[in-house]
Amino acid sequence: MADLQIAGLMKQFGGFTAVNDVNITVHDGEFVFLLGPSGCGKTTTLRMIAGLEMPTSGRIEIAGRNVTFLRPRHRNIGMVFQDYGLYRHMTVFGNIAYPLEVRGLDKRAIADKVGAVAKTMQITDALQKKPDQLSAGQLQRVAIARMLVRDADVFLMDEPMSHLDAQLRGQMRAELRHIQKTVGVTTIFVTHDQLEAMTMADRIIVMKDGRMLQFATPREIFERPATEFVASFVGEPQMNILDCTLRRGDGAMLADCGPFAVTLDAGWVRANGLAKRDGQKLRLGIRPEHVSVGRDAGETHPVATELYSFEPTGAENLYVLRSGSVQVTTRTSTTETAHLGKTEGTRLAMRFDPNWIYLFDPDDGRTIAYAAASRPDAAEDAA
Ligand SMILES: Nc1ncnc2c1ncn2[C@@H]1O[C@H](COP(=O)(O)OP(=O)(O)OP(=O)(O)O)[C@@H](O)[C@H]1O
Ligand SMILES: [Mg+2]
Secondary structure, three states, X not given: OOOEEEEEEEEEEOOEEEEEEEEEEEOOOOEEEEXXXXXXXXXXXXXXXXXOOOOOEEEEEEOOEEOOOOOHHHOOEEEEOOOXXXXXXXXXXXXXXXXXXXXXXXXXXXXXXXXXXXXXXXXXXXXXXXHHHOOHHHHHHHHHHHHHOOOOOEEEEXXXXXXXXXXXXXXXXHHHHHHHHHHOOEEEEEEOOHHHHXXXXXXXXXXXXXXXXXXXXXXXXXXXXXXXXXXXXXXXXXXXXXXXXXXXXXXXXXXXXXXXXXXXXXXXXXXXXXXXXXXXXXXXXXOXXXXXXEOOOOOOOOEEEEEEEEEEOOOEEEEEEEEOOEEEEEEEEOOOOOOOOOOXXXXXXXXXXXXXXXXXXXXXXXXXXXXXXXXXXXXXHHX
16 A cells, blocks of 8 residues: 655657646545546556656656656556456456466465455456456456455556446446445546546546646535536536626626626625626536526526426436527426426526536636635535
């Protein structure tokens, strides 16, 4: 077990910068996720930690030891690749045993260890089979077993669930989280699936174009996103993002979205110094669960809209509403909206919860004002 420190990590391929100034400290036993869209540099970062790729510059330390220029096998790392990298001519037993044989353990110890991880991963029945005879779910279990069998300092996993169907993925999320917490080995997990990261991680690193945008707990990433990109990358359905202009209304600041204007909370306006932004063009963000729907436009639901599309998910109803050219997705409980029309074109009304409005800078994407009801982690620690 060990902590992992990365400083100024950079990787260039020719003139192209794939990883740009990554700095992180991962604590002993932590489960950290690298989350970001395709091509943002997740795999390259992981391969540099593993020693499969040499950094252009920067430093990697595991348990206080500088491993930046060590060969992979001298780093004491266990890894699961996206394609699993199993040997097809070997049995499952042989595959899991391989890293132990390389290290010269005796047969008895190997059999014991392989038996134990096979039991953990529920693949005891498959030990004498070859990879070709296994399902996608079993193959993944074998790859994880091979990673677990070594007493590694750090585990690295690159999109290990991408070959599984949605149901298996759901099961494996809970199981992998349980195993990681049980074995307690520092683990870096790469994914582009925000749900995987949000449900399993202790902390998440959000990456884009080779850079880290934010490194924080799932709740902080969700409630206090550092940029508009982070805000819209996590959460399903996505946060609504609208162009708006701040202006002074009758005794209150408004975010004018064109067809309608949203009255901002006076205390929040003051706390974020928004009065001095009078006249500025900004981006307003609000998550679908913070927009409520009603039948008639009035005091409770001030904005008149038309139903563009209705999407029942079973437990919840998604209403996609339109006011002029502005489209807003809302997420409501089925009971709350049972009495409302569900046909396209129905007139409905909506209200933005003023406590859950975000403002972003349209130029650099940075968050200008977090939602009033969002809490930074520090607030939770103090509670
Ligand atoms: N060996 C290489 N030579 C040149 N360019 C590379 C090499 N490896 C990666 N890249 C480029 O670096 C960028 C980051 O690649 P990387 O594989 O790290 O992305 P990723 O975040 O893992 O994406 P994905 O989600 O698709 O796996 C991409 O633009 C990729 O084309
Ligand atoms: Mg990748």
